Amino acid sequence: MRHQFVKLYQGGLAYRGERIVNWDVAAQTTLSELEIDREERKGQMSTLRYQLADPATPASNGEAGEILIATVRPETIFADQAIAVHPDDERFRHLIGLQARIPLTKRLIPIIADEAVEMGFGVGALKITPAHDPTDFEIGERHGLARPSVIDLNGNLTSDLVPEAFRGLERFAARKAVVKALEAEGALVEQKDHVTAIGISERTKVAVEPIVSTQWFVNMKPLAARVLEGLDAGDMKLLPERYTKVNRDWLENIRDWNISRQLWWGHQIPAWYDEEGKVYVPSLQNPDLDCDQDPQYAHLTLRRDPDVFDTWFSSNLWPFSTLGWPDLASEDFQKFYPTQVLVTGYDILFFWVARMQMAGYAQTDRAPFERIMLHGLYLDEKGQKMSKSKGNGIDPLELFGQYGVDASRFAFAFLSTGGQDIKHDPRRYEQGRNFANKLWNAARFATLNFQKADEAGLLGESGTDDAQMVFKRYVHHALYERSDDPIRSRDALAQVKAQPELLTLADRWIISRLDAVTREVSGLLDALDIGAAIRALYSFTWDEFCDWYIEAAKPALQEGRLGTLVTVKAVLEHILKLLHPVMPFVTSELYQSLGHRRQLAVHTWPEGDDSLHDDEATRAFETLRAAVSAARSLKNELGLSPQERLNIALDGEKAGVVLDNRAVVEGIARVNLVPSLEGRTLSAVEAGLSVLAPLEGTVDIADWLGKQKKRLTELDKQISQAQGKLGNAGFVARAPAEVIEEEQRRVQDFSAQKVRLEAVLAQF
């Protein structure tokens, strides 16, 4: 911080000067623009009558010999230095350069013209009080006006300019007293309600008082310009991209930064003053040497500035002060700077991010980071910002206690999308908790099956010539804690995939899906889309791995099939690795329970492997899923309980695939596949497949027929829609070939379904 300040000061970018600053009368300190909230408050706008020096002057916005001005702060009239009008305002043109008298004290002030005056505001003319308003301060600077103050640091009226009756009055009490006096004198023309945006101290909630004071500032324009160049050059990318404009706009309209604070805590400013008030700051060569210890100043009596730095003046050093700066040759700095990604909420884009950008270039001549990911704010259940004063905060520790840390992390991640704010929703934590539980139970299922296989002697190590020994060891490893894996799960997958005779269709399917999901998740994380990544993992783990794969694997596991044991272990371990960043605790625990001692966090991240791809298995398994769903649906229709077995028959061109894997379908859906059925049948019609069931049990035929007719209408609609597209010359000419083929496929598929459905309905 010292180095930063010295470098800025010696480079002419930090300076001490008299400026208008925001004063917090409660905290007794200055505030930066960012520490102030704007609030709309009801107040009064007063129109005041100022007498012109020459009573014969023609009328402008009032009677002859007077000018009316509008103000929301009548108590500051004693510090007035001018009346300002817009140079183009016809009403006042003849008054520019003349003089008017402040009411009550009758002091003369000039009438000036300045573009900053809004012609439409109030009565067109404003009193200019440079010491008590930032805009007035600027106008005063342009016109060389003095800036006497009439309000002290406690917010009370003070100064010889103020009539004795008002001296010492608190600013808001003074306002009332002055208005009363103005009214008595006939200087108050009118007072009407007016809503003004006023500055409120974020911390003390007190109205900020603009005062003129000598403070330390940083000249921001050159620093901001360097960042803008960097943004142009693409040194830093913001995510979401729309914040780039916000970032730029702020930098382009930046004002000098008041960095000195009158607080007891904080880093004291390394500046000293001699008895004449001259400033001494350490040299660039030896920034750590206090000036009052510096032999070259031994002849002087130096006093250190009691003020401290604004807290962000240290925070902005974070990207490099953590890496060895100011030693730019340090190992950490060389290796890690610029950092790859900064993750933070968009609400501190100006406070922190922009200042790190400026400090980065100023101190290291480089951008501090490559990517800036701005996430949304976590809001309460009603969508309001959490704040101490509102008392609507949510204690994360309570949530952790209630749902678990992993469940909470899951909730944050699942809800995060593109920098959108997040509304608190306990249901998302329940979802996370349930998911952790699901994962736990899936792992338990796996371990139980490994144990069963071991007990059945399937994992025995006798016969070292066994070509499958490596797979046996791989599964066996899950049952005992060892320091290293005999084989990594990614290698196990690749090797077992190379021996298709070991695998079932379900195994090949889940391995192929795992590969696709691994790539998808890696890509999403690279793009910093954590929400999409966790959503993909959630649905893969629950809907595909647990609901379909584990169920489909049960028959093979009953048989003690080695390839399936390997697949279960390897896929589960992969899932644990992919989930680990979001749910570190449960995944670590489960990973260790599978025989690993090494921390999951230090494992390599799973990568895609083309050899795991299996489109044929994917398509075939989709057919099995359709068959199972259709069979279950029929059982529901027939009012059968899940454990009652139903005889079903198949129809359609994909029936063969189902028959090849009949154990899976019969096991999951609890049905018996029979070659054909006697008598009338119900059917569930799917793409390429119909599942037929005998008409028995408690089925409501009318209800079923109604549904099927609706389905038939739906099929007709789909067919005619697709045919309509194919009959459209524009579509055929311009749509991509895949899309056209897809429509053709749909026509065929729906037509085939229609034929099969009609055949079944013909029985009734």
Next chain:
RNA sequence: GGGCGGUUAGCUCAGUGGUAGAGCAUUCGCUUCACACGCGAGAGGUCGUAGGUUCAAGUCCUAUACCGCCCA
């Protein structure tokens, strides 16, 4: 005044120009040998409104209404 985001199922929200999705809630069935924090089968949206672009729009463009945020 300027800028940004949002508006999709009852609720909270995803959605990449090509057949609208999730969790919860809801209806029906199930203690099926990992899990009732569970399993299965359902029901439920003309994607704020009005135009436009396109073979094709929840998605792109314009306007507009409402909600919210930032800056002045």
